[in-house]
Amino acid sequence: MTAPFSLAGLLRLRRLEEEQAGAVYGAATARHATLVARTDRALADAAAIRAEVDTIHELQAVAAARASSLARLTELRALTATAADERDSAQAGFTVARGRTLGLEKLEARHGEAVHAADLAAEQVVLDELGSTAHTRSRLGEAQ
Numbered sequence: 001m002t003a004p005f006s007l008a009g010l011l012r013l014r015r016l017e018e019e020q021a022g023a024v025y026g027a028a029t030a031r032h033a034t035l036v037a038r039t040d041r042a043l044a045d046a047a048a049i050r051a052e053v054d055t056i057h058e059l060q061a062v063a064a065a066r067a068s069s070l071a072r073l074t075e076l077r078a079l080t081a082t083a084a085d086e087r088d089s090a091q092a093g094f095t096v097a098r099g100r101t102l103g104l105e106k107l108e109a110r111h112g113e114a115v116h117a118a119d120l121a122a123e124q125v126v127l128d129e130l131g132s133t134a135h136t137r138s139r140l141g142e143a144q
Contacts, residue, residue, distance in 0.1 A: 002115045014101040021097035025090040032083040039076040046134050055105065 005011070046069035053059045 002119060003102065007104055007107060011101070011104040011108060013098070014104055018094070018097040018101045021090070021094040025087070025094040028087040028090040032080065032087045035076060035080040035083050039073065039080055042069065042072050042076055046073065068084045 046066070049062060049065050050058075051062075053062055081125065
């Protein structure tokens with residue numbers, strides 16, 4: 001019987017932590033990407049505001065639209081910067097979780113190799129025993 005990997009429970013826990021950190025990182029990346037896209041759309045909307053005006057009312061409307069666009073862009077840029085910080089923090093958390101899992105996975109692989117080598121050695125002992133027994137039986141059969 002082969003010995004089970006003694007840290008299997010801890011490895012399962014580390015894999016769950018890694019999956020959770022990966023989910024947090026994915027969500028933070030998606031939020032950042034969404035905010036970047038919204039910022040790009042807001043910039044395109046601001047660029048689409050007409051520059052030529054014929055009346056004072058049009059000038060006031062253009063000024064209001066530009067002020068509104070500026071406020072929207074300022075808010076989106078602040079949100080994007082915060083989302084970028086959250087994404088970077090989530091990436092660091094994922095990297096740490098992956099490193100902790102990777103160390104245990106390497107230990108598990110070494111354990112598997114050691115168990116396999118022990119199994120092969122035990123099998124070889126059985127084969128050697130069978131071979132020597134068969135050889136002895138054939139000699140005993142010739143002597144009779």
